[in-house]
Amino acid sequence: MVKNISIKGIEFSGIASGIKSEGPDLGLVVFRDDMNVLTAYTRNRVKAAHILYDRKVDKGTVRALVANSGCANACTGKEGVGDLSAISKVLAPLIGTPPEKVLFACTGVIGKRLPVDTIISALPRAAGSTKESGIDEFARAIMTTDTYPKIVQATCKGKKTYKVVGVAKGSGMINPFFATMLAFVFTDFPVSPETVRRAFTQSIRDSFERITVDGECSTNDTIMLFTRQGDEDSHALESFKETLGTVLKELSMLVVRDGEGATKVAHIIVKGSKRKEWAEKIARRIALSPLTKTAFFGSDPNWGRIIAAAGDAGVPLNPSKVDISLQGEVIAKGGTEVPFDEKVLKKLMDRKEISVIVDLNEGKASFDIFTTDLTYDYVKINASYRS
Amino acid sequence: MVKNISIKGIEFSGIASGIKSEGPDLGLVVFRDDMNVLTAYTRNRVKAAHILYDRKVDKGTVRALVANSGCANACTGKEGVGDLSAISKVLAPLIGTPPEKVLFACTGVIGKRLPVDTIISALPRAAGSTKESGIDEFARAIMTTDTYPKIVQATCKGKKTYKVVGVAKGSGMINPFFATMLAFVFTDFPVSPETVRRAFTQSIRDSFERITVDGECSTNDTIMLFTRQGDEDSHALESFKETLGTVLKELSMLVVRDGEGATKVAHIIVKGSKRKEWAEKIARRIALSPLTKTAFFGSDPNWGRIIAAAGDAGVPLNPSKVDISLQGEVIAKGGTEVPFDEKVLKKLMDRKEISVIVDLNEGKASFDIFTTDLTYDYVKINASYRS
Numbered sequence: 126m127v128k129n130i131s132i133k134g135i136e137f138s139g140i141a142s143g144i145k146s147e148g149p150d151l152g153l154v155v156f157r158d159d160m161n162v163l164t165a166y167t168r169n170r171v172k173a174a175h176i177l178y179d180r181k182v183d184k185g186t187v188r189a190l191v192a193n194s195g196c197a198n199a200c201t202g203k204e205g206v207g208d209l210s211a212i213s214k215v216l217a218p219l220i221g222t223p224p225e226k227v228l229f230a231c232t233g234v235i236g237k238r239l240p241v242d243t244i245i246s247a248l249p250r251a252a253g254s255t256k257e258s259g260i261d262e263f264a265r266a267i268m269t270t271d272t273y274p275k276i277v278q279a280t281c282k283g284k285k286t287y288k289v290v291g292v293a294k295g296s297g298m299i300n301p302f303f304a305t306m307l308a309f310v311f312t313d314f315p316v317s318p319e320t321v322r323r324a325f326t327q328s329i330r331d332s333f334e335r336i337t338v339d340g341e342c343s344t345n346d347t348i349m350l351f352t353r354q355g356d357e358d359s360h361a362l363e364s365f366k367e368t369l370g371t372v373l374k375e376l377s378m379l380v381v382r383d384g385e386g387a388t389k390v391a392h393i394i395v396k397g398s399k400r401k402e403w404a405e406k407i408a409r410r411i412a413l414s415p416l417t418k419t420a421f422f423g424s425d426p427n428w429g430r431i432i433a434a435a436g437d438a439g440v441p442l443n444p445s446k447v448d449i450s451l452q453g454e455v456i457a458k459g460g461t462e463v464p465f466d467e468k469v470l471k472k473l474m475d476r477k478e479i480s481v482i483v484d485l486n487e488g489k490a491s492f493d494i495f496t497t498d499l500t501y502d503y504v505k506i507n508a509s510y511r512s
Numbered sequence: 513m514v515k516n517i518s519i520k521g522i523e524f525s526g527i528a529s530g531i532k533s534e535g536p537d538l539g540l541v542v543f544r545d546d547m548n549v550l551t552a553y554t555r556n557r558v559k560a561a562h563i564l565y566d567r568k569v570d571k572g573t574v575r576a577l578v579a580n581s582g583c584a585n586a587c588t589g590k591e592g593v594g595d596l597s598a599i600s601k602v603l604a605p606l607i608g609t610p611p612e613k614v615l616f617a618c619t620g621v622i623g624k625r626l627p628v629d630t631i632i633s634a635l636p637r638a639a640g641s642t643k644e645s646g647i648d649e650f651a652r653a654i655m656t657t658d659t660y661p662k663i664v665q666a667t668c669k670g671k672k673t674y675k676v677v678g679v680a681k682g683s684g685m686i687n688p689f690f691a692t693m694l695a696f697v698f699t700d701f702p703v704s705p706e707t708v709r710r711a712f713t714q715s716i717r718d719s720f721e722r723i724t725v726d727g728e729c730s731t732n733d734t735i736m737l738f739t740r741q742g743d744e745d746s747h748a749l750e751s752f753k754e755t756l757g758t759v760l761k762e763l764s765m766l767v768v769r770d771g772e773g774a775t776k777v778a779h780i781i782v783k784g785s786k787r788k789e790w791a792e793k794i795a796r797r798i799a800l801s802p803l804t805k806t807a808f809f810g811s812d813p814n815w816g817r818i819i820a821a822a823g824d825a826g827v828p829l830n831p832s833k834v835d836i837s838l839q840g841e842v843i844a845k846g847g848t849e850v851p852f853d854e855k856v857l858k859k860l861m862d863r864k865e866i867s868v869i870v871d872l873n874e875g876k877a878s879f880d881i882f883t884t885d886l887t888y889d890y891v892k893i894n895a896s897y898r899s
Contacts, residue, residue, distance in 0.1 A: 169820060170824070171831045172823075202847060236816035415890070416894055429621060432587055433556060435557075459589070499891060501891050503802070508806045508812070508887075509810050
């Protein structure tokens with residue numbers, strides 16, 4: 126984790142407000158100046174109240190972000206949206222901004238209302254403790270089953286040097302299409318949303334849409350990019366876009382490595398496909414297969430499960446052309462097994478990072494995705510989450 | 513389990529041939545007279561050798577079925593098909609039939625060749641031990657991670673009474689689209705394949721395609737219906753079709769109840785849909801969700817995970833219209849929570865059978881499917897299967 130992360134004019138706090146029975150659960154970001162914001166939300170048809178609320182207010186500029194853990198505020202109807210409105214009205218005067226410049230992001234249990242009175246009572250404490258060096262407290266306040274806070278810092282250069290700081294939370298309900306619950310990127314690089322919208326979308330495709338833990342798509346998934354207003358520094362634009370991509374990629378890797386119960390991360394590469402979309406479907410199918418994921422956990426070089434998952438992806442596949450490598454060792458060629466030393470390969474599979482290459486030998490398109498193993502702890506965490 | 517199951521003229525055996533390090537692994541069925549056969553195979557693009565082999569020979573009538581566990585004979589190339597040919601040539605004279613009247617079905621580890629010499633040495637013992645009362649031995653010889661043999665018997669009536677006997681194996685790699693590895697139905701009802709083909713397909717749709725354990729689609733899935741030849745008894749035809757449906761449904765329920773590591777079976781009913789296909793997609797998505805499945809394991813009335821899965825099914829859904837019942841208790845109405853007693857509901861969820869009803873309140877179409885919970889033992893079984 127990077128130390129001493131801060132951006133001038135952006136203050137963070139994270140406190141225990143009482144949403145959870147213990148631990149920090151309320152994060153606040155206050156921007157001294159108006160910021161532009163770009164957002165990307167879950168594709169789930171069931172959307173949390175904060176998404177419905179933010180969509181109404183995030184057309185303009187923003188001055189604050191409230192992010193809480195312990196309650197997803199999803200499936201809470203109009204009341205859930207009203208709760209956010211009530212909180213923003215109390216918070217706004219405390220930080221000297223109109224209520225409509227406050228955004229929200231929530232994570233936690235679905236179907237429960239926010240304890241609005243509890244949160245409102247805690248707002249003076251949250252607003253009173255913000256500081257430029259407070260991002261670690263903020264990152265901890267948005268954790269649910271995460272085992273560590275997730276912060277990334279990078280810089281980009283133009284006429285001067287700018288900071289790009291990302292913070293995320295996510296561990297379960299990590300899905301292949303839009304794969305975190307909450308991620309925020311802050312920068313002092315002055316740029317309009319229009320200028321970086323495409324880079325933002327592309328960076329998400331290459332990062333959070335390339336990881337999966339359990340194939341679940343949250344009701345709350347939210348990614349936000351906050352950029353400064355002011356004259357654009359065109360010399361730094363390409364550098365900024367690249368840095369944005371790096372920051373989102375690193376955040377997404379922090380998320381998948383902290384996948385619920387995960388002991389390993391597997392990188393699934395499908396190449397030699399006639400079409401990229403076919404490679405993608407096969408890679409995602411392998412990455413979601415409970416049988417390949419339990420085999421990773423057991424350090425089992427079970428390529429049969431990998432090819433079986435590939436064959437079940439709903440796209441053309443010629444099994445007799447497929448080569449499979451595990452940890453760099455060719456283990457199947459032309460769809461049949463290459464003799465290998467079980468002990469040696471099992472030992473290679475014991476590593477924390479697993480590499481799977483499936484070569485279809487039919488074309489030039491490829492796709493890759495990161496996934497976790499499926500372990501006892503995933504079951505343990507999720508069989509007892511609410512209680 | 514029904515006792516004393518037999519059909520005149522159909523003999524079964526099950527022996528330990530040495531494919532596995534211990535336990536029965538080679539099942540044989542010998543038909544005294546030529547039988548008609550209807551088959552349905554996996555939709556996986558990667559198909560086991562027995563499917564490739566049977567497709568060549570099952571156009572005509574059959575006299576024997578060899579089914580083994582311990583080796584899937586999948587991803588074994590032309591050699592895998594040749595192995596079956598070699599076995600059939602040795603078996604045929606032992607049971608007095610041409611080799612092309614012998615069908616095969618294999619289950620077990622993918623990617624390994626059959627130990628042909630071992631099997632051939634065991635064939636005289638397999639052929640010598642067949643008997644009409646041997647179905648239990650046969651059912652045990654095709655088990656892999658199954659914890660009990662799966663046999664169902666029923667009768668249908670026309671001018672006389674006919675028997676319909678089903679046997680299946682399946683526990684893991686149970687997928688939502690075609691959901692067992694091996695199931696065989698035998699009957700002394702004389703009927704041509706053409707007459708019952710539609711009923712066979714529909715019965716599979718209503719049984720094995722309505723269960724899921726882990727969303728995995730095997731390379732080996734096979735369902736076969738063996739019927740007697742001779743004059744059709746048209747009085748019994750409707751009764752037979754109904755009985756066939758019952759037998760396949762009961763077999764599929766035996767399979768899902770024996771799902772790897774499963775402690776519970778959940779019946780997911782989605783109703784009030786504008787289209788049946790939408791109801792189906794939502795039901796299947798809920799049935800495959802690791803988060804709903806771990807919640808079932810934990811007796812957690814976590815309806816939020818159910819509606820989140822429903823919203824992620826890729827079909828239209830109006831969350832504010834959705835009602836959800838668990839164990840007959842309404843727990844969400846109009847997409848928001850109905851106050852309920854956690855303790856009471858948790859106790860209801862402790863039962864072995866869980867009922868989930870999701871009412872979309874938008875139309876009249878519905879779909880239902882059976883799934884299992886996701887448990888420590890699923891991980892345990894599959895993290896150590898090959899070793």
